[in-house]
Amino acid sequence: MTAVQDTRREAIALSVVVPIFNEEEVLPVLAERLRPVLDACGEPYEVLAVDDGSTDRTPPLLEDLHTVWPELRIVTLRRNSGHQAALTAGLHRARGAHVISMDADLQDPPEVIPDMLALARADGLDIVHGVRIDRSTDTGFKRRTASAYYWLMRRLAGTFVPAHAGDFRLLSRPVVETLKTLPDQQQIYRLLIPWLGFPSGQIAYRRGDRVAGTTKYPLRKMTLLAWDSITSFSAVPLRLSTVIGAFSLVVCLAFLVWTLVVYATGSTLPGWTSLIITVLFFGAVQLFCLGMLGEYVARIYTAVQARPTYCVARDTDEDQQ
Incomplete structure (x- = not known):
């Protein structure tokens, strides 16, 4: 790594990683809500939009946003590799002292980001989990299956797994560097990150509606995620x-x-x-x-x-x- 790259890394206080797959309807709203929040922080930041092999108008829309939003950084994958793989690509390339991961559908509100950053700095935390305390916008089936998933994971993998904490979280630079050294082929971050044992806290929030488009996690993918979680963290x-x-x-x-x-x-x-x-x-x-x-x-x-x-x-x- 060159001295120039080291200087650039030190200059970035916050990186936001957003895996994206076929979200042409969501992107304008995402930029409209996320950019003001990050600008108001008053610190150097970057947004890593990881295009996970999108086949709709997502790539050109990202390019248009990049021309007017200099902090937006586009990482394009050669093919659709899956949500966790796209998240891995973003985490591995993020330069910020703190890294926040979030989905593009805005069900996890970006307005919570300043609170996560403030809590991490005030209490010296390396991890801040976003915990969903209100999932009334989800269907009854989604709420029941999610509850069953976390109940099962806490019994098979361990009680270190925070209930109803997805991939909306803040990580410090030491946590990100540790994740980069792990050899896991299938990284299930909602289990892997708590397992590391870094000092952590929680920010509660209300899960919102998907602003546009359709879910990228149908029943088949949710089932595969549950199965991968079980076989990756339990014998x-x-x-x-x-x-x-x-x-x-x-x-x-x-x-x-x-x-x-x-x-x-x-x-x-x-x-x-x-x-x-x-x-x-x-x-x-x-x-x-x-x-x-x-x-x-x-x-x-x-x-x-x-x-x-x-x-x-x-x-x-x-x-x-």
Whole structure:
């Protein structure tokens, strides 16, 4: 890293990382609300808009905003790599002494950013989580599944996971540098960051409506996030396979005893029904356990490959150097 780059890093007090995918309707409102908040802070800042392979008018709209908003920095990924990968790209390239991550849909209000920064500085905190205390704008299904997710994570991963804290948070430079050294291929930040153990606090806020467009986290992606969270931070599924195997052994022994008793009493033993049910039961148990084991083996395989989770095509900050 050159001396010029070091000087530029020191000059940035705050970086805001915003992963973006097909948000052409949201971008004007995002700039309209985010820029005044950051300008009012009175400190040098940058906004990293990470374009995660958008296929709509998001790229040209970002370029238009960049011409009138010099603090806006565009990081373009070569393909759609996923929300967490786009967030990783932004965190790894942010230069600020403090880094805030937020979604583009404005459900997490940027007006909270000054409060997060003030709390971090006043209490010497390295992490400030944005915690949703009011999710009335979400559907009932979304609220119930979110509650179930955090309930499950706190029991499997640990109580260090703050309830209802998503990816709206503030990080200090030491936390960001620590994250950059971690080898995790699939980084689930809402679990990984609390796990680090840095001094942390919380800012409560009311979750708003999506200002425009459609959600980028349908049920399928929420399910995948939950599954990745479980397999990345807990070996409970593997232990569950062991428990199921032990239970199956007990059932098998009980069935064996029942068969011997029936044989000893001279009763006629029904053949096909009991045989088919037994074969199907133990076959399903074996496939389930093999599938669970396969998920962990697949993660080992991915880690051994050591392929990057994202590839950057362009960074407007590098264009200016």
